[in-house]
Amino acid sequence: MTRNTTRTTSFDVAALAGVSQSAVSRAFTPGSSIAEETRQKVLEAAKKLNYVPNSIASSLTTKRTNIVALILGNLGNPFYVHVLHTFSQRLQEQGRQVLIFTVDPGAESDEAILHLLKYQVDGVILTAAQLSTRMTSICHDRGIPIVLFNRYIPGSDASGVRCDNAGGGRLIAEAFLAAGARSFLMITGDPKGTTSQDRARGFVERLLEEGVRRSDIAEIEGSSSYEGAYSAVLRHFGDKNRTRPEAIFGINDIMAMGAMDALRFRLGLKIPEDLMLAGFDDIPEGRRAPYQLTTVRQPINQMVDEALDMLHLDEPSLPIERGLDHPIAGRLIWRGTIPVPPAYQWPAGTTREAEPNAE
Amino acid sequence: MTRNTTRTTSFDVAALAGVSQSAVSRAFTPGSSIAEETRQKVLEAAKKLNYVPNSIASSLTTKRTNIVALILGNLGNPFYVHVLHTFSQRLQEQGRQVLIFTVDPGAESDEAILHLLKYQVDGVILTAAQLSTRMTSICHDRGIPIVLFNRYIPGSDASGVRCDNAGGGRLIAEAFLAAGARSFLMITGDPKGTTSQDRARGFVERLLEEGVRRSDIAEIEGSSSYEGAYSAVLRHFGDKNRTRPEAIFGINDIMAMGAMDALRFRLGLKIPEDLMLAGFDDIPEGRRAPYQLTTVRQPINQMVDEALDMLHLDEPSLPIERGLDHPIAGRLIWRGTIPVPPAYQWPAGTTREAEPNAE
DNA sequence: CGCTTCTATGAATGCGTATGCATTGTTTGC
């Protein structure tokens, strides 16, 4: 059998069921005017023929594909894998599917947008990637809602959902300060990414407020990956004259983990005894026994839900909202990489976790 | 502006360019009969209008969507994230896109298949999930090629690509034996999954060949996840009378890592001094300093390429091949979790890696 | 019982593009 088999269409089903093609269409369209008896006849015939409505054809008239595009920049970061998984599950529950576009980290997503326009997707979620304002306005003109996940485009009026990254950076700063640190190193990611910028900004702001000197806050670039942070740390500490900071903030967990391994396994340092460390995201990997990483948890489920809400997939006739920017607070998760100060007063909203791997 | 804006169609472009709609279509169809001059006129007009051909409409006549469905069972295993990424990149290079279907690990994919039929995908890749033979034959009847990735369906004639899992299990067995182990524990995954079964079978076969007693090979179930293996190990060794095996084979890397962390951080054992350990897959996480996991590397790129070849996306008129089963040999990667025997003769095809995290 | 109001149905049309066919103009071959 070859692939040129003519497919079974609603006409075939109609013929078998002894009704019109319209009736078949209605049988598969919830809420349409059809007698229950007729519907059953149709469904029966459809089952006999293994008929499944062709959504490609139907979306031609309905102008809805039930496909949402997800642009992903960095699958090397487990956080975004989790994000993908969450989006996919939520959308599947709604009878929608995810069309994936992977983009090289840091690269422009413009080309991806051009491709997804062809598919007439109902909406676009953009994570971990750059996008020009020209593209957002093209999407807007074509009536395709686009929501930025955990980033925003300066100077654009595209809507987005994100963690309060600056606020999270401040939480980490406070934890370090409470534990007595006075000199710091930040390992930042993509310098063009607002996520990295904002976390670093909040972190530095808080430190300066507490009187830390600017010269006691160093920064190196870890290219948003485990490997990048690992080698950045080795490079930085390769200069033996460099004074060692008391605390390191990895702008995301995967980089904090890379830094941690370099510090422990290549530089022979103990954490938190010699050096304290924190990340951001709260990926499952950071909870594991070798890491026990103190971090800020991003409320993924809530962020995903709000992002999907902003897409207004169920009310396509609504005008597309613009310029919405919805920051959601993160929460400090205190684990083993920052020593607990004596008689420490835990700030509200902090979670302390010991060994979550144990059941 | 609402989403009901009438879209710009090939007719609009045709009007602006002063040609017929057919000419517009041909301008965007490589290899069609159109004068270069006309094509330029059309492309110019298209650019002015931000026109992008509607592939939904075109696939209605061409019967090709340039969409490939990827059914994923377990995104908690980084190996499959890597697989997803590789498929996505390859397909994007070909101008095709990936439609994601996530399925609960161990659950049937039948429902996913029903959904993807609606989208008239050009092909299906199934990883890490169960599938009934009824579904494979429905796909077959509808002319949709389906390729199983790293699994096969007993009793079905669906084609697939996989690592030589049994052979890989044998490699691990040999490495353990060479290092002097004589008692063993296997941590297996989904009992219905052929991948886990085959690896375990090859492992046991080889051990028995070398005179290991059946009673010296134990098995526990780790549900294919880090957490599953972690707690399975704690449960198993909670029985203090249990004699400790000399070697543990985690049927995949993520489980081996979970086992390793439980052994080290909860049971206070040293690896490889007290116990040797190996995994399977060679995920990047297992290469990292805290793990240095000895494993069998699956040749992902080759497997993905062959899987895509088997889909014959470029020759849709060919009859769908059935029953092809293409095992590809894995390669032993010897790292730190198995002690190197004195004067050991490395088998052909073994790679020895010291500290790959260092640049 | 005659009227209106509803419900269920089918015929016909449109969604945006690809393509077979016919037509025109151009080039080739002898």
Add this chain to the structure above:
DNA sequence: GCAAACAATGCATACGCATTCATAGAAGCG
């Protein structure tokens, strides 16, 4: 210099379904 082959183009139609419109029958109402 004329027939034949060919390249470029437009017209018309098909792809599979949703939906509007018209119609026929059923039910409600006084």
